[in-house]
Amino acid sequence: xxxxxxxxxxxxxxxxxxxxxxxxxxxxxxxxxxxxxxxxxxxxxxxxxxxxxxxxxxxxxxxxxxxxxxxxxxxxxxxxxxxxxxxxxxxxxxxxxxxxxxxxxxxxxxxxxxxxxxxxxxxxxxxxxxxxxxxxxxxxxxxxxxxxxxxxxxxxxxxxxxxxxxxxxxxxxxxxxxxxxxxxxxxxxxxxxxxxxxxxxxxxxxxxxxxxxxxxxxxxxxxxxxxxxxxxxxxxxxxxxxxxxxxxxxxxxxxxxxxxxxxxxxxxxxxxxxxxxxxxxxxxxxxxxxxxxxxxxxxxxxxxxxxxxxxxxxxxxxxxxxxxxxxxxxxxxxxxxxxxxxxxxxxxxxxxxxxxxxxxxxxxxxxxxxxxxxxxxxxxxxxxxxxxxxxxxxxxxxxxxxxxxxxxx
Amino acid sequence: xxxxxxxxxxxxxxxxxxxxxxxxxxxxxxxxxxxxxxxxxxxxxxxxxxxxxxxxxxxxxxx
Ligand SMILES: Cc1cc2nc3c(=O)[nH]c(=O)nc-3n(C[C@H](O)[C@H](O)[C@H](O)COP(=O)(O)OP(=O)(O)OC[C@H]3O[C@@H](n4cnc5c(N)ncnc54)[C@H](O)[C@@H]3O)c2cc1C
Ligand code: SF4
Numbered sequence: 001x002x003x004x005x006x007x008x009x010x011x012x013x014x015x016x017x018x019x020x021x022x023x024x025x026x027x028x029x030x031x032x033x034x035x036x037x038x039x040x041x042x043x044x045x046x047x048x049x050x051x052x053x054x055x056x057x058x059x060x061x062x063x064x065x066x067x068x069x070x071x072x073x074x075x076x077x078x079x080x081x082x083x084x085x086x087x088x089x090x091x092x093x094x095x096x097x098x099x100x101x102x103x104x105x106x107x108x109x110x111x112x113x114x115x116x117x118x119x120x121x122x123x124x125x126x127x128x129x130x131x132x133x134x135x136x137x138x139x140x141x142x143x144x145x146x147x148x149x150x151x152x153x154x155x156x157x158x159x160x161x162x163x164x165x166x167x168x169x170x171x172x173x174x175x176x177x178x179x180x181x182x183x184x185x186x187x188x189x190x191x192x193x194x195x196x197x198x199x200x201x202x203x204x205x206x207x208x209x210x211x212x213x214x215x216x217x218x219x220x221x222x223x224x225x226x227x228x229x230x231x232x233x234x235x236x237x238x239x240x241x242x243x244x245x246x247x248x249x250x251x252x253x254x255x256x257x258x259x260x261x262x263x264x265x266x267x268x269x270x271x272x273x274x275x276x277x278x279x280x281x282x283x284x285x286x287x288x289x290x291x292x293x294x295x296x297x298x299x300x301x302x303x304x305x306x307x308x309x310x311x312x313x314x315x316x317x318x319x320x321x322x323x324x325x326x327x328x329x330x331x332x333x334x335x336x337x338x339x340x341x342x343x344x345x346x347x348x349x350x351x352x353x354x355x356x357x358x359x360x361x362x363x364x365x366x367x368x369x370x371x372x373x374x375x376x377x378x379x380x381x382x383x384x385x386x387x388x389x390x391x392x393x394x395x396x397x398x399x400x401x402x403x404x405x406x407x408x409x
Numbered sequence: 410x411x412x413x414x415x416x417x418x419x420x421x422x423x424x425x426x427x428x429x430x431x432x433x434x435x436x437x438x439x440x441x442x443x444x445x446x447x448x449x450x451x452x453x454x455x456x457x458x459x460x461x462x463x464x465x466x467x468x469x470x471x472x
């Protein structure tokens with residue numbers, strides 16, 4: 001293998017680049033990123049960066065400057081020709097490859113309807129956080145956060161913590177914040193948010209926005225109420241960044257790139273065929289090795305992007321025959337309102353939740369999630385000590401499972 | 410193998426403990442505890458644990 005192209009310079013892409021060199025790849029390595037920034041880490045964006053607890057320089061991704069790559073920054077990949085093994089960039093130029101790493105991650109999902117020209121933001125990158133801070137520093141005090149997933153909850157917490165007198169209203173169409181984690185966690189988060197002064201509007205969706213001139217002036221809820229707003233943050237999830245791959249002949253279920261257990265991209269059409277020159281890693285991947293009872297599930301976790309980036313690079317160099325399967329117990333953390341929440345496995349996929357240590361009233365607990373009597377995940381709040389044991393149990397269960405077959409063409 | 414943890418950076422996320430539980434664990438207050446003399450054959454796992462730390466608090470020498 002002489003020429004490897006990595007598209008996307010987030011955590012997965014940077015780990016892939018580092019791992020290629022660590023495994024002895026000495027050929028030409030090109031990393032393409034549509035961001036102008038040096039690669040950085042996302043988890044601190046909505047936690048420590050927005051509050052100023054860490055600076056931009058502190059969140060740079062380690063190793064990115066070390067692996068001797070040609071960097072193409074501020075240039076989006078817009079097309080892939082697998083026959084000719086070329087990646088086309090927005091300026092019309094092309095990069096040829098023997099090996100390709102797809103690590104384009106995801107974008108913040110945009111509000112599906114019309115939004116005022118100014119004052120409505122999403123948060124996925126460094127630029128977004130700069131914009132949000134500028135709006136708050138510029139005087140915005142009434143902030144409505146739409147969506148109580150982890151990004152929305154973290155932002156509500158950080159904005160409240162700023163001490164600038166920002167009033168935050170968190171709107172969520174479902175009845176519970178962080179509902180993906182299930183169990184008692186939602187209730188703990190809701191209680192802590194209220195005590196911190198956040199106004200919660202649960203179980204009511206957003207119908208649209210009101211403008212004052214060009215800017216947002218209010219948020220209209222499904223029940224007709226209008227919340228005043230000088231700034232709105234839409235935090236309604238993410239959309240995989242695969243628009244540029246449409247038509248390339250890869251399998252793109254729910255917009256993600258489908259890959260086999262060894263992270264090789266599956267092709268569209270003939271079932272079970274993969275492209276031996278293309279590996280996939282991180283938020284953009286829909287990997288056969290990450291499965292719930294009903295089949296593969298996407299992960300949007302830091303640890304997954306890091307581990308897949310490393311393995312994808314190794315497998316690309318090794319080739320399909322010698323490649324290793326991805327073995328990984330999912331793990332995720334978030335923190336908001338003084339609650340440190342971690343999970344292992346896939347807690348949202350259970351049918352029964354048991355508090356196995358601590359209790360909701362004390363604000364500390366460990367909950368195990370079971371499906372048909374089998375452990376599928378665990379969540380802790382301010383009590384992470386035992387999670388490693390649950391991860392071990394999940395690992396053992398996986399080891400006992402047959403690995404579903406998948407042929408490589 | 411010498412493991413050093415920057416406790417100013419470490420905020421007890423415990424990702425390291427998931428990768429190498431023989432060496433890294435959390436105490437009741439979610440503070441990190443590192444086993445004193447890890448067996449040399451754990452070097453690979455310790456290195457992986459260091460890479461799994463989101464805030465890069467773990468440094469390993471002689472692994
Ligand atoms: C605000 C925030 C907070 C988070 N907090 C946590 C947390 O606490 N815990 C946790 O476990 N996870 C957290 N995550 C998730 C974690 O950050 C992601 O799982 C991880 O960043 C995924 O890395 P990635 O490299 O796959 O994708 P990304 O980080 O999305 O990187 C992909 C890169 O590719 C670029 N790109 C996209 N399309 C193209 C193209 N066509 N051409 C060129 N470049 C392109 C993108 O601009 C981006 O730079 C958080 C995510 C966000 C957004
Ligand atoms: S992963 Fe890093 S931050 Fe977390 S406990 Fe380990 S050393 Fe500390």
